[in-house]
Structure formats: C-alpha cells, structure tokens
Amino acid sequence: MKIMVIGPGRWGSFIAWYLKKIGHEVLLYGLNGTEDFENFKKSRSNGIITLQDDLELTDDITRAKECDVIHVSINAQGFRNVCEELKSIGIKNKIIVTNMKGIEISTGKRLSEVCKEIMDGSNKVAAWIGPGHPQEFYRNVPNCMVIDSEDEDVKELLIENYSSDLIRFYYGQDLIGNEIGAAYKNVIGIAAGMLDGMKISSLKGALMSRGCREVARFIKASGGKELSAYGLCHLGDYEATVFSQYSHNRMFGEMYAKSEKYDKLAEGYYTVKAIKLQADKMNLDLPINNAVYKVLYENSKCEEEIDKLFSRSLKKEFY
C-alpha cells in the first residue's frame, strides 16, 4: 500500500519506519522549520530510530492524494486542524488512521469522532493503539497492539497488511472503549509518575486496579463496553506507561511532583481536562482523574490529593 504518515515526532517516525520495514511505500510528512522534521532531513535520525534511505520525507500535504492510507500522529488537540487541512485539499475515499491517544478538550469527542465530523463521508477511519515504545520496537522487542474501526473491512485490510513478527495486532471490538481507554491510560501514567516522585511507588498496584474500575465506569457511561478497560488499549498499556522509563506521561508526573519542568508532549495533561469536563456534565465519580486534575489545574498538592482519596467514604470494590 502507499501510505502517508503525518507527524515526524517520536511515534509518527516509528510508524513510518515500521510500515516501510514491512514492505509498504511510505511518505513521512512534516512541517519545515520544526525540530523533528529538520533533524530527519539532515541526518535521517532522531536519536531513537534511523529512517530507511528510500523512505521519502515530504513537506507537501497534497501528496496525501497519492496514498491509500493516511496516518496521523501529532498532539491529539491538533488533530482537528489536520482534518480541516486534509478536507481543504479534497481528500476523499481514503483510510485515515489515528496514531494518537487523546480526547478533544473543546468538544469531549474521541479522535475518530473528530475525523468523521470534519472529513468527507467517503473516508473511513481507524485507530491503531495499544502498548509500545519506539525504543523497544527498534531493538526488535515485539508487542501486541489493536486496530479498531466501525468498518469491519477496513479493520481486516489494515490488520492483514500491517501484522508482522514485531507487532501482533488484535481486532478491536469496541472503538468507543478502546479510544477512551487509550487516552485515559495517560492520566493514570501521570498519577503513577506522581507516586514515583513522592517515593510511594508501592501504591501503583492499587492505582492500576482502581484506575481500571474508574475507566470502566467512564467507558460504560460513554456508550462503550466496560471490559475494554481490561484490554490491550488500557490495562495492557500500563507496563509501557505506569512503569516504563520511556513513558513521557509517567516522567511528566514524576517531575511535576518534584516541581521540575518537563518539555515533552504528555497527552494526559490535556486528556485529564477533557475527561473532567465530561465527568462533570455526566455527574460521574472519577476520583483519580479528579485528583490529577486538581494537582495540574488547581494548584493542589499531590500529598493533599492522596489524603483526600484515602478519606473518601468506604466502598464495595466493584461499585
């Protein structure tokens, strides 16, 4: 297949490298003058991966018209603008794959919903999510991921063409739950980092268990399947987020707890706000999201929020 990947960052560059490695024709699109794209133009490397010589770099978005599939891997809050741009150049009859984890703050929409709202109805949308860091894949450590879509044929086509001994794809069965679970795990990752920063990492087991229950409640209230909280897109992504040295969200949380600055993209910082706004509208009890939100947006101290979580009324485990 001929494929464009939009976003030459940590994950987009890996997606491009991977798709090229398994035999597809790949264009990696970036904006001139941005650090990641300029580095690839100069050295074909970002310090994590080195792109194949015949993987084409382009700054011409209209070349998306030549492709069968368009992947997008930028910051989730910027996705609407990319959809508008693709629409403005007349993109039709393509498969759009979201390689991002987030929920739009201004609308509370999942990324596939944003895409469907804006793009021409002839396009199909899919989400490729689940655990995995480029640093691990690049040293040939395999992982299991998910491709989900409302369109069964698109799911089939992508999974047939993208599976390899490096990535074992599972057929997603709940686009709502999988997109929410993938986005929410970054909030849990920030909470995990805060525990590390406070030197109380032993609470991560409780965080994972209570986190899954909280996410399951939010997924159910949003029309998805509770079970998806326990699938690859959420629980299955905890090792890569709650424990990994490579997780930007975990590292952001750790540094925040230590009052240190972190300048890489941590999607959970935005997702926590999107979820808080939705939870307030839906009158939902999401204590971990609420605690992280209070720390990041209302100047509460991590220790104060832990105390509040522990002094909540006693509950049945599976309420």
Ligand SMILES: NC(=O)C1=CN([C@@H]2O[C@H](COP(=O)(O)OP(=O)(O)OC[C@H]3O[C@@H](n4cnc5c(N)ncnc54)[C@H](OP(=O)(O)O)[C@@H]3O)[C@@H](O)[C@H]2O)C=CC1
């Ligand atoms: N296992 C998985 O599924 C993983 C998923 N992710 C997800 O991937 C997404 C991206 O994360 P990550 O790669 O770490 O982020 P990065 O910040 O490393 O990469 C984003 C890149 O997109 C570029 N960009 C932003 N806007 C545009 C635009 N309009 N057109 C072209 N390029 C643009 C950025 O340029 P600039 O430098 O100017 O901002 C940057 O190079 C996130 O949603 C993250 O959650 C990440 C890792 C693993």
Ligand SMILES: O=C(CO)COP(=O)(O)O
């Ligand atoms: O989604 C990821 C791993 O699966 C990447 O997580 P971070 O953005 O926290 O590094």
